[in-house]
Amino acid sequence: MLDVGFSELLVFGIIALLVLGPEKLPEAARFAAKWYSKFKRAITSVQNDIDRELRLSEFREQMQQEMKRIQELEQKMQAQMNELQQQSILAAEQQKQTARPDNKNFSHTFTHLTQLRTAVPSSYRVKIWLDRQNCIHQSIDTVDIQKINTVELKVAV
Template sequence: MFDIGFSELLLFGVIALIVLGPEKLPQAARTAGQWYAKLRRTISTLQSDIESELDLAETRKQMQDELAKIRQTETDMRRELAEMRGSMDKFENSQNQSLDTSYQSNTPQQQNHQPDTSSSSAIEKGDK
């Protein structure tokens, strides 16, 4: 982190021993260690918070992208459904027209195939 070598630490320890003296040096070292531990925990916590925020932001972006894809797919499906309904309506109309045409063409033939009872009854009356 600070790129401090062993010789530099030794020099720092000697200066601290001279300045603080042998009575206060252990407590000063203990206090410095506690502050260093707190600083490391704080930095670790900040790093994990930043990483989780970055992950959360990335997840949000992925969700928004997926949501956009879903909406696009929904739009496409609605459009295709409308096209299919239009095709089905056209097919239904054409089938109805062909049925109407075949019904109308069959109706006059059925009238021609029915025996004319009035003319046959007139013939029978005339024969008697």
């Protein structure tokens, strides 16, 4: 701790012997050793406290990094769960669409639409039919039924 050599200690001892005398020198040496040990313990305690604080701050940094990593993983998992939910919804919709169309419903609805010819413009008839069939897609282009031949309707069915 203190960079004191043997020659310096010898000079210090001789001066102490001359100043204090042989009777008080042992008592002064004990007193100096006692204060030196207290000083050394205090320095060691401060060093330990500093080391503990440094380790604690490093631990906090590691913990914050792990928390960020956990949050990123949670966001990724949430995104994957949303994607899986969308896929299951799309699969359910596809099952509904494949299960619905049959010739009886189409012919019944088509005759019902011909009755609506006077009330509803022809461009909306297909849209009404799609709505009644519970089709999900709203962006389907409607076709004027009057432009379609009956032969094409038979092929389409």
